[in-house]
Amino acid sequence: MDDALLAVERRPDRVIARLNRPHKRNAIDREMIDALHALCAELEAEPRILILTGAGEDFAAGADITQLRARRAEDAHRGINANAFIRIRELPMPVIAALDGYALGGGAELAYAADIRIATPRLKIGNPEPTLGIIAAAGATWRLREIVGEGLASEMLLTGRALGADEARAAGLVSSVHQPDELMSAAHAIADRIAAADPLAIQHTKTALRAGRDTHPVIDGELQAELFESPEKMRRMTQFLERTGRP
Structure with missing residues (x-):
């Protein structure tokens, strides 16, 4: 092109x-x-x-x-x-x-x-x-x-x-x-x-950054709630704990 x-x-x-x-x-x-x-x-x-x-x-x-x-x-x-x-x-x-x-x-x-x-x-x-x-x-x-x-x-x-x-x-x-x-x-x-970050977490961060001041902190909680349930969050946090030797 x-x-x-x-x-x-x-x-x-x-x-x-x-x-x-x-x-x-x-x-x-x-x-x-x-x-x-x-x-x-x-x-x-x-x-x-x-x-x-x-x-x-x-x-x-x-x-x-x-x-x-x-x-x-x-x-x-x-x-x-x-x-x-x-x-x-x-x-x-x-x-x-x-x-x-x-x-x-x-x-x-x-x-x-x-x-x-x-x-x-x-x-x-x-x-x-x-x-x-x-x-x-x-x-x-x-x-x-x-x-x-x-x-x-x-x-x-x-x-x-x-x-x-x-x-x-x-x-x-x-x-x-x-x-x-x-x-x-x-x-x-x-x-x-x-x-290198989780794509969904990046997308949600951008959504929160674009949101109007009057939507916070409600929108942050809604976006975080979805991420808290995601398999990628569990995988990344488990990997972090294993890498750092933490229980």
């Missing part, structure tokens, strides 16, 4: 999806959104970890401006990009965004939808939408605030300020920074740690 707008590599425990329009700095167009929806359908049916990255030296420099310019009010109401990014955020297993170069506009909003974000020192991430006469309507106005806090999110969204890698790490927008040739190895190392 090297020529596809979304180049996908499938492994038993993970999928690596590469935004693949390097000649356009991986600008996100409608066809790429359709490909993301198709990938989400696959991962909803067969949950696996998803690693998102970009071809070339950028994650995604934004949405495709030519297509955006042609969109009208009815397109805004359809939430073309927003609905795709919501679906990515709600995938059963974690999503890791490996960010290099530009992650701007729609590219930033796609990154915000991930559970874990890592980057290279070349990262520039932010939302310049108001300079183009629109708002960041595919998740930035609520997700960015949840990630970095209202003050910094307001500054970024109202001024178009983009953060570099060190600023993004200090703000908690990315969790670690790696050299470009080490970025994917770092993403796979994170995926390896997730894959």
Whole structure:
């Protein structure tokens, strides 16, 4: 699938999806959104970890401006990009965004939808939408605030300020920074740690993390109740006790 707008590599425990329009700095167009929806359908049916990255030296420099310019009010109401990014955020297993170069506009909003974000020192991430006469309507106005806090999110969204890698790490927008040739190895190392855990426990942890504050602690108890009855919990805990020599 090297020529596809979304180049996908499938492994038993993970999928690596590469935004693949390097000649356009991986600008996100409608066809790429359709490909993301198709990938989400696959991962909803067969949950696996998803690693998102970009071809070339950028994650995604934004949405495709030519297509955006042609969109009208009815397109805004359809939430073309927003609905795709919501679906990515709600995938059963974690999503890791490996960010290099530009992650701007729609590219930033796609990154915000991930559970874990890592980057290279070349990262520039932010939302310049108001300079183009629109708002960041595919998740930035609520997700960015949840990630970095209202003050910094307001500054970024109202001024178009983009953060570099060190600023993004200090703000908690990315969790670690790696050299470009080490970025994917770092993403796979994170995926390896997730894959070593019980998949159902990971899925339930993600469900609890996404749940509203008013649902806790009830939802935690419900999810834990299911896990307490699972054979995998018994197997893993018995194995731990045997390994540590405990009764």
